[in-house]
Amino acid sequence: MATLNQTISDAQGHASLVRRNKNQDILIAGLGMLILVIAISTLLAMFLDLFITGLPRLQDPDFYMSFPSRKAEQAGILSAWVGTILVMIVTAAISIPLGVAAGVYLEEYAGSNWMTDLIEINVTNLAGVPSIVYGLLALGLFIYAFGMSETVLVAGLVLSLLILPVIIVSTREAIRSIPEAYKEAAIGLGADQWQTTYAYILPAARPGIITGAIVGLSRAIGETAPIITIGALTYIAFLPNAPISGDFPFINFDWITSPFTVMPIQMFSWVSRPQAEFQINAAAAGVVLMVLTLMMNAIAIYIRYKVRHKD
């Protein structure tokens, strides 16, 4: 009798223990999902708030085709989006070749010596340096030591340095995921290291590299602090010379040395104004920025998804 009672109470104890454990599991899973909901609703709330506030300006086609102005309802983002595109062209032209080359070197060429360690530590550290410190670098080095002015070129340079670690790291990851057999086959056919890299490794790593470049550029598009630090003007009521013209020599690079403004700077200058009408403009500019960066991220995620599910 005693043993039976013992067994029953044991079983009851176990049952309550199991129930308690189950409850804990449900609690954690519930909390995890709650946090996810908070994160997702923040993203949605942010977008909706901007969208609803900025709607009057977003609907107005003039918003996209006019210069900033002292009158909020006439101010537009023309010089800002043109500036953003030009700065991104420079950034991409510098950071992608440089980042990919560095990534290829570290993954394929570098021996294990102190030089490689030094470079790797630097890349890791640079990824964590606050963007405003890059701005100080550009201010002290490009603007004052080299005597450059606040141009598209300087902005492109500083943003390139800023996103370089992103591109290097994604290039390395893309190369690391290529099966060793590819390289061995190329070498077996008599290709030297450069031929292997150029004809086999780079094409195979292309999706990963493109993903990294898009993520890096989307970060550069939204960067504000380093551009403020180099002293970019907020009130730009003209466009740089068009890169392509009807007259000889048809292509010119004047725009590289032109003063500029970019989307986040324009938005910041509107946010900083006390008048409520300018906040509407800021919200509208914010929607454009968010759509741009979210789209770029979505493309990057899609490419990664495609690659992962191909094989």
Next chain:
Amino acid sequence: MLNTPDDQLRAAVTPAPNFLRKRAMIDKLARCILFAAAAVSVFVTIGIVYILVSESLVFFENVSLTEFLTSTTWTPLFAAPSFGIWPLLSGTLTVSAIALSIAIPLGLLLAIYMSEYAPPKVREAVKPVLEMLEGVPTIVYGYFALMMVTPLLQAFIPGLPGFNMLSPGIVMGIMILPYTTSLSEDAMRAVPRELREGAYALGYSRFYTAIKVVIPAAISGITAAFILAMSRAVGETMVVAIAAGQMANFTFNPMEGAATITTFIVQVSLGDVRHGSIGYQSIFAVGLVLFLMTLLFNVIGFMLRRRYRLAY
């Protein structure tokens, strides 16, 4: 000359020596160019350190280090300037502390959920959302803090000023949440499956397995995630520049507005401060402090992450 079939064969398979030499040269040239590209990162670091240190040295010729480190007023642009960094540090630390007190517990819980509980399908769907959240420009978060979160908080906390540290702190916490989550999740997923299976075999529940086995095993990676999040929070600029106000204010009270190190740099850059003036040099001095703080965090984080990579 090519008389025998043997000769013909040899001519066909042996490339001209010229061609070989050219190939070897291209190979060597490529190696040099790639190395130069990789070495750029070293020069960037040298550039940053050189600029910050050289401008700061000029700054400290005019301002004593004692004043910089002990005074509690920061008014470098006033007629009678004072250069105590404490007001900027208090602002930076307060906002970061609020951000971390949100990002760390939520990030850890979410990481536990993602690595130990969520079915693969959910994880596949959630990761992109977190990446999206991470991709939103910080200036948009700044606008969100000023125009939406602050009014919301004011409804609950009467007397909260329009510029305060609480609102940007909260928003920054949500902003770095994806970062802490993905770093801690990486650390937890690096824990070998055998350890979990051992715990399950002993009758541990998922919850116990997570907190008694997985977290202790991943602790160095998780700590690294927290420290790297700290480095992020300290260096974040636009959210505080928009929503926390730009007045240097020696306070740890989140209900007040205060400038951070980064806000001060923004404020000076927006004004017309002459090159070579003390105001100009001061942004490099505080920039150096910021750089050293983040460098310290990054180095600790890097070493901790390396440790868990070595362990498994």
